[in-house]
Amino acid sequence: MKAVRMVPSLLLVLFLLVLMQSGALCARRFRGGRNPQPRRSPPPPTHRADRGDTTESFPLDFTAVEENMDNFMTQVKNLAQSLYPCSAQKLDHDMKLNFLVNTSVTCNDGSPAGYYLKESRGSRRWLIFLEGGWYCFNKENCDSRYETMRRFMSSSKWPQTKRGTGILSPLPEENPHWWNANMVFIPYCSSDVWSGATAKTDQSGYAFLGSLIIQEVIKSLLSKGLDNARVLLLAGSSAGGTGVLLNVDRVAELLKGMGYAGIQVRGLSDSGWFLDNKQYHCTDCVDTISCTPTETIKRGIKYWGSVVPERCRQSHEGEEWNCFFGYRVFPSIKSPVFVVQWLFDEAQLTVDNIQLTGQPVQEGQWRYIQNLGTELRNTLKDVPAMFAPACLSHEVITRNYWIDVQVKGTSLPRALHCWDRSLHDSRNNKAPPKACPVHLIDNCPWPHCNPTCPTIRDQFTGQEMNVVQFLMHMGFDVQKMAQQQGMDPSKLLGMLSSGS
Numbered sequence: 001m002k003a004v005r006m007v008p009s010l011l012l013v014l015f016l017l018v019l020m021q022s023g024a025l026c027a028r029r030f031r032g033g034r035n036p037q038p039r040r041s042p043p044p045p046t047h048r049a050d051r052g053d054t055t056e057s058f059p060l061d062f063t064a065v066e067e068n069m070d071n072f073m074t075q076v077k078n079l080a081q082s083l084y085p086c087s088a089q090k091l092d093h094d095m096k097l098n099f100l101v102n103t104s105v106t107c108n109d110g111s112p113a114g115y116y117l118k119e120s121r122g123s124r125r126w127l128i129f130l131e132g133g134w135y136c137f138n139k140e141n142c143d144s145r146y147e148t149m150r151r152f153m154s155s156s157k158w159p160q161t162k163r164g165t166g167i168l169s170p171l172p173e174e175n176p177h178w179w180n181a182n183m184v185f186i187p188y189c190s191s192d193v194w195s196g197a198t199a200k201t202d203q204s205g206y207a208f209l210g211s212l213i214i215q216e217v218i219k220s221l222l223s224k225g226l227d228n229a230r231v232l233l234l235a236g237s238s239a240g241g242t243g244v245l246l247n248v249d250r251v252a253e254l255l256k257g258m259g260y261a262g263i264q265v266r267g268l269s270d271s272g273w274f275l276d277n278k279q280y281h282c283t284d285c286v287d288t289i290s291c292t293p294t295e296t297i298k299r300g301i302k303y304w305g306s307v308v309p310e311r312c313r314q315s316h317e318g319e320e321w322n323c324f325f326g327y328r329v330f331p332s333i334k335s336p337v338f339v340v341q342w343l344f345d346e347a348q349l350t351v352d353n354i355q356l357t358g359q360p361v362q363e364g365q366w367r368y369i370q371n372l373g374t375e376l377r378n379t380l381k382d383v384p385a386m387f388a389p390a391c392l393s394h395e396v397i398t399r400n401y402w403i404d405v406q407v408k409g410t411s412l413p414r415a416l417h418c419w420d421r422s423l424h425d426s427r428n429n430k431a432p433p434k435a436c437p438v439h440l441i442d443n444c445p446w447p448h449c450n451p452t453c454p455t456i457r458d459q460f461t462g463q464e465m466n467v468v469q470f471l472m473h474m475g476f477d478v479q480k481m482a483q484q485q486g487m488d489p490s491k492l493l494g495m496l497s498s499g500s
Contacts, residue, residue, distance in 0.1 A: 093118070093163060093164070093169075093170045093171070094118065094161035094162065094163055095117055095118040095161065095162045095163070095164060095168075095183055095184075095185055096116060096117055096160070096161055097114060097115075097116055097158060097159070097160050097161065097162070098114055098115055098116070098117055098220065099112040099113070099114040099155070100112060100113050100114055100115075100213070100216045100217070100220060101220065102216050102219075104199070105209050105212045105213055106200070106209060107153060107155050107189035107190065107207070108142070108146070108153035108154065108189060108190060108191055108200075108206040108207055108208070109146065109153055109154045109156075109206065109207075110200055110207060111154045111155045111156050111189075112155055113155065113189060113190075113209070113213045113216070114155060114158070114187070115184055115185065115186045115187070115217045115220070115221075116161070116162045116183075116184065116185040116186075116187070117182070117183070117184050117221070117224065118164065118170065118182070118183040118184075119182050119225060120170075120180050120181060120182045120183070123181055123182055124228060124229050124230035124231070125178070125180070125181040125182065125229070125230065125231045125233070126181060126182045126184065126221070126225075126226055126229045126231070126232045126233070127167065127168065127178055127181045127182070127183055127184065127233045128184040128186065128217070128218075128221075128232065128233070128234050128235065129167075129168055129183075129184065129185050129186065129235045129236060129237075129240070129398070130186055130188065130194055130214070130234070130235070130236030130237075130239075130240030130243045130244060130247075131185065131186065131187050131188035131236070131237070131240050132188060132236065132237045132238025132240040132241065132271070132272070132395065133149070133152045133188045133191075133238065134149075134152075134191075134238075134239060135191050135192060135239060135296075135300060136191045137291075137296055137300035137303050137304075138299065138303060139204065139205060142191065142204075142205070142206055143205075145191060151187075151189075152188055152189060152191060153189055153191055153206070154189060155187070155189055158187060162185055164183050164185065164398075165398050165399070165400055166396075166397050166398035166399050166400060166402045167235065167268075167397045167398060167402065167413075167416075168185060168398055169400075170183065174400060174403065175413070176414075176417070177413055177416060177417040177420070178233075178416075181233075182225060182226075182229075184217070184221065186213065186214065186217055188210075188239065188240060189213075190207070190208055190209055190210035190213060191206070191208065191210075192209075192210045192211075192300065192304040192306065193210065193239045193242050193243055193246070193297075193300070193304075193306075193324060194210035194214060194236070194239065194240065194243025194246060194247060195210055195211055195246050195301070195304055195306035195308065195324075196208030196209050196210045196212075196304035196305055196306055196307075197209060197211050197212055197304075197305050197306070197307045198304060198305030204303065208303070208304040208305060208306075210243065210304075211246070211247060211250070211306075211307045214243075214247050214250075214251065215250070215251075215254055218254055218255065219254075219258075222260070226263075227260060229260075229263045230262075230263070230264065231263070231264045231266065231420075232251070232255075232263050232265050232266070233266050233267070233268055234247065234248050234251055234265065234266070234267050234268070235267070235268035235269075235270065235397065236268075236269065236270065236272065237270040237271050237272070237395040237396075237397060237398060238270075238271050238272060238347060238394065238395055239272065240270075240272065241269040241270045241271050241272020241273070241340075242269070242272035242273075242274065242324060242326070243272070244267045244268065244269040244272065244337070245267065245269050245272060245329050245330065245333065245337065246307075246308060246309060246323065246324070246329070248265060248266070248267035248333060248335045248337060249309050249311075249333055249335050250307075250309070251265055252265035252334070252335050264423070264427075265335050266335060266336045266337070266338070266423070267333070267335055267336070267337035267338070268337070268338050268397065269326070269337060269338070269339050269341075270340040270341075270395060270396055270397045271340065271341060271342065271345060271347065271395045272326065272341075273326035273327070273339055273341040273376070273379070273380070274293055274324075274325055274326065274345075274347075274348055274351075275293070275325065275327075275348060275372075275375060275376065275379065276292075276293050276294045276322075276325045276328075277293075277352065277372070277375060278292075279292055279351070279352045279353045280352050280353045280354050280364075280365060280368045282353075291351070292351070293325075293351050294321060297321040297324045298321045301320060301321055301324075306320070308320050308323035308324075308329075309323060309329060309332055309333065311332035311333075311334075312329045312332040315332060316328070326339065326341075326379070327379035327380075330383065336385070336419075336423055337385070338385040338386065338387070338415075338416060338419050338438075339380065339383050339385070339386040339387075339388075340386070340387045340388075340396060340397060340412065341376065341380065341386070341388050342388070342389060342391050342392070342393045342394065342396070343372075343373040343376050343377060343388055343389065343390045343391070343441075343442060343447075344369060344372060344373055344390065344391060344392040344393075344447040344448075345376075345393070345394055346392060346393060347394045348372065348376075349369065349372070352368070352372070354368060354369060369447065370445055370446060373390060373445065373446070373447070374445070376388070377441060380441060381441075383439070384438065384439060385419045385422075385438045386438075386439060386440065386441065387407055387412050387415050387441075388407065388440065388441040388442060389405055389406075389407050389442050389450045389452070389453060390442035390445075390446070390447065390448070390449050390450045390453075391405070391447065391448055391450055391453035391454060392447035392448055392453070392456070393453065393454050396412065396454075397412070399454070401454055404454075405450075405452050405453065405454065406450075406452045407440035407441065407442055407450070408437070408440055408442075410437055410440055415437065415438055415440055417436075418433060418436035418437060418438050419438045421436060422436070422438055
């Protein structure tokens with residue numbers, strides 16, 4: 001036990017040494033007052049095998065103190081703020097753009113695909129994030145997408161740097177348990193739910209290479225430190241969340257085939273667990289909004305030349321479209337996956353033709369919305385690690401409010417930390433940690449009955465609405481519901497206000 005307790009203290013001492021070393025270097029750089037020496041251009045980057053680093057480094061693996069991470073993080077932050085002598089210099093928190101070396105793997109329009117990277121020296125944890133952003137499934141709506149949403153089909157105007165937020169943030173107050181990881185953001189420019197493996201043709205006019213982009217990014221990162229990783233978390237939101245379900249096992253198999261079987265590959269799917277349910281109103285399939293989810297994917301997988309997980313393909317041979325829906329593909333996934341899903345997902349409601357345009361919903365729409373929450377809840381009941389608040393929203397893990405949402409008193413960062421610990425303990429034949437839940441789902445039956453849900457704003461006035469205002473705005477009949485529940489309307493209003 002003494003050895004275990006000494007680990008945080010030892011790491012703090014090492015961290016202090018790093019700060020002092022950085023301070024000395026910084027002091028030398030700025031010594032001379034107002035006339036510092038001009039900076040020299042940095043040398044061109046070299047491959048890992050060719051590195052000849054002249055400065056001593058201290059590779060710190062903060063994952064060794066996972067059980068005391070909250071306290072350790074606070075101490076590190078306080079030390080950094082009080083001792084770091086280069087306060088005039090801002091720490092560089094930005095991720096830098098890197099284009100793929102393999103120029104045959106491109107965005108839709110043939111421009112080079114790439115990724116943003118912020119390295120964290122000493123950390124053996126890597127977080128690779130797949131961006132979301134709908135899709136297109138034929139020449140007509142892809143042409144329209146190219147005119148109106150070009151950044152999702154081309155890299156021609158990507159900025160050189162990107163600042164991470166939510167789980168991609170390097171700030172411990174915003175990202176309590178992953179702030180020190182190596183951060184990778186892969187922009188979505190393939191319009192294929194990260195599934196395509198088809199080069200650009202004269203007939204389609206576009207390349208659909210989402211699945212291959214992920215593979216090439218992984219290969220590129222091996223020379224930047226991924227080869228020494230302990231954990232790789234493949235995360236994504238919306239179409240990126242579905243992309244995680246489609247690709248997490250492929251990433252694990254790629255690394256194993258290249259001799260890196262020791263890297264623990266995991267998945268984090270946010271707002272990518274869609275249902276192939278019946279629309280509220282059936283309409284002609286013209287674009288991604290009007291089509292049923294199943295029809296969109298059926299057309300898309302042919303146009304994209306999609307690759308789906310092999311075990312799922314074998315289970316649904318000839319109907320591979322099933323693999324794009326979370327509850328159908330999940331049983332075939334071998335890698336650990338944590339699912340984050342709003343029970344009343346705005347994107348799901350949109351494709352189901354429920355338009356929340358500010359007008360009170362009809363009784364039939366209200367029942368449909370409630371049933372959607374029930375259906376989603378039922379599909380998630382056998383998922384061992386998940387976080388499902390009863391909120392009307394879409395995407396969360398890269399939002400700055402992601403730390404505020406709770407289910408049964410547990411926040412999402414806390415649930416993910418518990419999941420990390422449970423996987424670590426399982427590998428070491430230990431019992432799962434107590435009072436550390438990983439299966440969290442709201443039981444209340446209507447949108448925003450959870451008081452920690454993100455703020456709702458009136459689409460016309462922009463004003464914030466509380467839960468009662470929102471429900472009444474949507475046509476919720478307090479008197480009728482109270483009568484059905486056999487209680488006083490004022491008591492029901494009080495319960496709604498408190499999130500009971």
